[in-house]
Amino acid sequence: MVRTITKIKDLSILDQDNSNNIASINSVDFEETEIGSGGFAKIHSVKSINGIQSDQYVIKIFSDKENESHGYDTIEKLHIKLKKNQLKSGIPSYIERPELMGLPFAAFKGYDEIEEIEVVAFIMYNLNTLGFIDYGAENTDNSKYRQLEIPDKIFISHQLAHTVDFFHSLKFIHSDLKEAALWYHPQKKQLAIIDYDSGYHFDTQEKPSTLGTIGHFISGTLRNLINSNQDNKQRSVKEQLREEYWILANFIFQLVFDVMPYFFLKDSDDATKKKYLKKNEWPAIDYKSEEFLAENKTVHNNLLAVMSSLSDAGLKELINNFSKVFNDGYSNSSARMSAAEWASHLMELTYSLSILPQIENIETDKKTISEKDEVVTITFQTQYSRYVEIDQQYYSPILHNSSKVKCKAKENYFDIIAYNLIGNQKESISINALLREPLIKSFNVNKNLRDSLEPLVLSWETENIKKVVISNVEGEFSGNTEIKIQPEKELVYKLSAYGYFDELLEQELTVDVVKPKIKRFDWEINLNEGIDNIDLIWETENTKEVQIKPKVGVQNPNGFMHVRIREETKFTIAAVGLFSNVTEEIKAHPFPAPVVKQLFVETPKMNLNTKIESVDLKSFKSxxxxxxxxxxxxxxxxxxxxxxxxxxxxxxxxxxxxxxxxxxxxxxxxxxxxxxxxxxxx
Incomplete structure (x- = not known):
């Protein structure tokens, strides 16, 4: 049966990938049947998220109401810290740190419609479907892990130490490291950790929700504390960190040698270990000792031989570190190596063993491309790689084995870079274009002069052209076609042909339209019709009609008309063409009335004989x-x-x-x- 969680609120979510992230959750459908359970919660297979089917995820639903609040708070705070770290690196956490594949990427509160209860739930990757194996599950066959070479086991141990050290730098203690919290991917040589919700942010939280799980790895101090049921808050941060250091050392030893450090003792009791260490220098033991488990004699002898061989092969410091921790560190917590110290030492070993990432295979789905921005799929296979970078995008080899890239030029080069904690490896591929030169073979119009209302036809023929754009025409066109145009004035049509890699070819032509023309617009006095009459005469070309104002109106393109006027009059003719008009003006006046301005009369001729004599003016009396x-x-x-x-x-x-x-x-x-x-x- 399928159950559904709805009414989701208080969602805390972490990026899972570069793209295609689940950014919001409205509903989750999951299988009723449990596929796993723990002290506080049950695990179910997810059927769909937001109605989209997927088998890539599982959902963890709290069954312990007392601890669900702590669990939600712990994951939410861890999300916030990881987001801050992602801002610095620019790489999503699940890609940069594949050990976090078991960390819930979504924590929320919702309503279980079948159970009719409010629930707190987490969604995380289904490690089974990703190829991981549960290291600590009951009846687990870890033969695939045991078959790995010791350098590979050291490589995986380094991942564990590096991740625990990273958590401690975030002021977070996992608090529940155990065999069942580890998963491994035998093909990718990759570790993943689960069960984070019992953890403890010692900068903001008071205590973890668990003291830990009784097992082979915990210290005698913690074992006694669990058995005494004392409250966990009595332990200081230093004590809790040193407890995690102890568990980490035990884990690293088991990951390298496939056995627990004290596997040859008859039991895991604190008293037994103390008694053994009082009389012996780990890992030596008197086979006649009562603390010795005789059934493991052969395995113990083999362990001593392997440790001796590794010491002789250059790994003496590793053996000495184990000896120091498992002798002095059991009772003296200050003698334990920190996670940072283990991470640093194992990195040196990994580097000395030259465990660099390997790119085993690269393939593309196309050898050549035909046009710009064509998408090519690059498939890759890697080993010892945490993430892969292609074209400035990052990919997890666990989640991805391919990348889609755009080829933006005729010659394209892509670097495939695989990264791990000690270095990277780069391979390059080239993807080139087929040589196809663009060409405009023709660009024509059926008539260069539009002399009717019928549309003109533009046509063109090209080769190796992606698109055609023509000025004064809307839209884009294919390389070979024809279109109808209806110009109403003289226009230049420019054909811009774009090749598959943005090459640009251009060709243009000019199309004109017939224009109306006034050949004659005149007037004359026609006295036969009276001195107040004039004759208007007009002659036009490419004209549908003429409009003459005043007194005349709409007329044929050519003609004359008697018009009576009594004074000077302005006449305007508008020649109306198919696509435009043209106007002209004249002034006409009627026959002029004569005006008498002056009479000319002949005057009589007069002969004057004049004799001028000088006179003395002084003789006249004034x-x-x-x-x-x-x-x-x-x-x-x-x-x-x-x-x-x-x-x-x-x-x-x-x-x-x-x-x-x-x-x-x-x-x-x-x-x-x-x-x-x-x-x-x-």
């Missing part, structure tokens, strides 16, 4: 005029009456039968008389 008595001149002029003018026009009097001017007399009367005289003279 006049004395009494100006003071004249005042301003003639008086009483205001009563003066002027004589009346003649009423006859002297020009009109020269014509016969001209009536006496009347009130209706106008200049038109004169025009009519002039016209009659002209006709009579003809």
């Amino acid at each position: 006049l004395e005029i009494p100006f003071e008595k004249l005042n301003a001149g003639i008086s009483s002029l205001q009563n003066l009456e002027l004589p009346k003018f003649e009423t006859k026009n002297s020009l009109i009097d020269n014509f016969d039968e001209i009536p006496k001017p009347s009130k209706d007399f106008t200049i038109n009367t004169i025009f009519k008389k002039i016209k009659n005289i002209i006709h009579q003279s003809q």
Whole structure:
């Protein structure tokens, strides 16, 4: 049966990958059947997250209400610290540190619809489906691990020491390291750790939720503490760190030699170990001693031989470190090596053993590319590699064996770089383009002059062209096609042809349209229709009609018309073409009325005989005029009456039968008389 958790809140989530991360969770469907359980929680297979099916994850649901709050708080705080670390490195935690594959990437609170209860749950990777093996599960066959070479086991031991040291640098103590908390990937030589929720952030939390699990690895002090049921908060941070140092040393020894440090003793009791160490120098023992487990004599002899061989082979310091810890460190916690010391020593060993990452195979799904930004899949196989970098993206060899890259040029080079804790290895591949030169074979229009309302047709033919763009035309087109255009003015059409690698070829042509033309727009007086008549004449080309204002209106493209006007008039003609208009103006006036401005009369000739003689002016007596008595001149002029003018026009009097001017007399009367005289003279 499938159960569902909904109403999810208080979600704490950690990036799982470079992309395709689960960033939010609305619902989780999981199998009712348990696939594992612990002291505080049960493990189920996830069927789907947010309705998307996946078998890559498991869900851990707390069954212990007293410890679920501590568990949630511990994971949330660890997420925050890991996010800060990711900001520094730029690499997602699960890629940079594959030992964290067993860490929940999502912690939340929700509602179990079947059980109808509020729950605290974690989602994490399903290590089984990723190829890991549970190192400490009941009836686990660890033959695949035992078959590994000792350098590989040292390589894995280094991962454990490095990770515990990293936790301690974050002020976090795992608090539940045991065989069942370790998983290993035999092909990738990779370790993974689980069960973080019992841990302890000694910078913000008061204590862990567990004292630890009674097993072969815990110290006598912790064993006695667990048996006495004393509260865990009585232990200082230093004591808890040193307890984890002890467990770490035991684990490292077992990972290297496949046996526990004290496997040859009859039991794991604190008293037995103390009694043994009082009489012996670990790992030596008197086979007749009552503490010795006789059934393990052969294995003990083999261990001594292997340790001697390793010491002779250059690993003497490793053997001495084990001897120091398992002799002095059992009772004296200050004699134990810290996680940082183990990590440093094992790194030196790994480096001396030249355990560098190996790129075993690289393949691509394409040998060549045809265009820019074409995607190529690179498949890789590595050994001793924590993560792989390709084209500035990082990949986990556990989660990925391929990368999709974009080829942005005709020649592309990609570095595949595999990293581990002591170094990296780089291999390069090249992916080149097929040589295909772009070409514009033709670019034509069916007519260069649009002389009707029918669209014109642009057509072109190209080779090795990705797309075509044409100015003054919207959209993108394929390499060989034709389109209809409807220009309404002269336009330049530029064809821009882009090759598969952004090569640019251009070609252009010009298309014009017929324009209306006014060939003639004139006027003349037509006296046959009267002196107030003019004839308008027009002649146009490429015109549908003309519009003449005023008095005329819409007319045919060519024509004339009698128009009566009584004064000077401005006429405007608009020639309406298919795509544009053109205008012109003229001024017309009617036949002009004559105006008498002046009469010219011949004057009589006069002959003047003039004789000028000089006169002596002194002989004349000067006049004395009494100006003071004249005042301003003639008086009483205001009563003066002027004589009346003649009423006859002297020009009109020269014509016969001209009536006496009347009130209706106008200049038109004169025009009519002039016209009659002209006709009579003809």
